[in-house]
Amino acid sequence: MTIMNEAAVSEAEKEIEHLMTLHPKGFDMSLDRITRLLEVLGNPHLKLPPVIHIAGTNGKGSATAFCRALLEAGGYSVHVDTSPHLVNWHERYRIGVKGGRGQLVSDADLADALRRVGKANAGQQITVFEILTAVSFLLFSEKPADAVILEVGMGGRFDSTNVVPNPAVSVIMPIALDHQAYLGDRVELIAAEKAGIMKRGRPVVVGYQEFEAARDVLVSTAERLGCPASVYGQDFTAHEEFGRLVYQDEFGLADLPLPKLPGRHQYANAAAAIRAVKAAGFTVTDAIMEKAMTTVEWPARLQKLTEGDLLRHAPEGSEIWIDGGHNPSGGEVIAEAMVAFEERQPRPLYIIAGMINTKDPVGYFRAFTDIAEHVFTARIRGSDAALDPVVLAHSAYDAGLVAEPAGSIVEALQEITRRQVPGSPPPRILIGGSLYFAGNALADNGTPPT
Incomplete structure (x- = not known):
């Protein structure tokens, strides 16, 4: 590439x-x-x-x-x-x-x-x-x-x-x-x-x-x-x-x-x-x-990472998906896809999210209330409108999810790795909440669109 x-x-x-x-x-x-x-x-x-x-x-x-x-x-x-x-x-x-x-x-x-x-x-x-x-x-x-x-x-x-x-x-x-x-x-x-x-x-x-x-x-x-x-x-x-x-x-x-x-x-x-x-x-x-x-190709729309730096920080065998959906209806569509993936191959779902302050984070997170095990929030780089990770974590909590802020996408992946129990299935990880945040993920992964 x-x-x-x-x-x-x-x-x-x-x-x-x-x-x-x-x-x-x-x-x-x-x-x-x-x-x-x-x-x-x-x-x-x-x-x-x-x-x-x-x-x-x-x-x-x-x-x-x-x-x-x-x-x-x-x-x-x-x-x-x-x-x-x-x-x-x-x-x-x-x-x-x-x-x-x-x-x-x-x-x-x-x-x-x-x-x-x-x-x-x-x-x-x-x-x-x-x-x-x-x-x-x-x-x-x-x-x-x-x-x-x-x-x-x-x-x-x-x-x-x-x-x-x-x-x-x-x-x-x-x-x-x-x-x-x-x-x-x-x-x-x-x-x-x-x-x-x-x-x-x-x-x-x-x-x-x-x-x-x-x-x-x-x-x-x-x-x-x-x-x-x-x-x-x-x-x-x-x-x-x-x-x-x-x-x-x-x-x-x-x-x-x-x-x-x-x-x-x-x-x-x-x-x-x-x-x-x-x-x-x-x-x-x-x-x-x-x-x-x-x-057909369209980066950051339920894009599965198959190579790149982020995979090195996640538990071995993890699935990492990136999607730029950022509103409640977009969250529902992504959640539906996660459920379909779960039906084919059960895995615990972790979410790493970053959002901007013009969106409805509670509405977005609500779509994942019954399917996500844990949410990590991080700040979008390069955006004046980025939501503070602590504020965003509170929004996820208000939607009924267990959530905590992280310093970056990589730090969130490393924390997921630390929590991995030997012998348990590797997780499915969704990085999303904003196209800008999805762009951060692709940059961190070393695989920008071409």
Whole structure:
């Protein structure tokens, strides 16, 4: 595995650090500043290949990964914009390669684009996320590709990615409570914000929705805008049958391998991606779908560590899983996967968690109340919003779990090792609670995304 060294990332990181001293990191719900900046840059967002625009509370990253796998399996080149990154800023920008696997942007190209965007902004008020979005439009408009997959940062209606006027398809993945301070405290309000990426007359794919109120808002918005809509459970669906994934829509039925990404929730995510790529006008054969299910990759989403430094600190034979899920609904999905693993191979479950202060830690931990043996909490490195481990441990306790703070992920693993009773089964260890914390784990393990 190729790991980007410090010298290789230094120029782009210096540019980003400089921008952070000039502009706020947070969100400012308006499109005025990004629109002004893009005009100075020559409106690169109007010069993109066909765009698959993906929003949602949960599952949008997985849908992005499945869409990329499907397109690359079909021989298409695809640019991919995602956020946040796990270890290196470069992860946010994957540049398409014709007939092959897209590559993370080079440090030279990223540093150059950052300088050009910073110069174009000329010191005017803007957020760092808006600058990073402008960078993606600049990079993707200047390098040929067959498609762009554009992941919404937060919300939809006022997200800085929402300046693309005619996406090939808009995709709304599962909606739940998250970012309530910005998006509202009811799922229908959050759904209305996510639905803001729909464009009049353009195709829409609505993924699985746990909440009927959210689904109703999405469907009614699509109808109002005259968008051809495909809705999970109505126009397409997927389920497991005899150890295979069965996908079905009006074009027929496909018998596929189970996705490489573990967890039953990935069946619906895969289905939404298949439908989205079809709706965007790309060819999707059974052979393409089969290849995509076996090649899809998405770090820190129920990622099992098979190599790296962290395994050395855990009891011999341990399973270590990393997942960036960070809200109550995400916790429920991860807990369901842990239960399924337990049914196949019983092991004691330990959780090592780090979270930021905009989340609902008690709600997240509550999903693990009856299945986790012990929780260790640690601080997220590199985040001003990181929760204090003692406070986070109290949240786990309030959810009915036995918990204690630790100095780091490694210290938590070492404590689990000290508690291991000879002859007892090695543990299953989940490191999660935040994508930022998952990124810390991958960095500690020496296996950042490539």
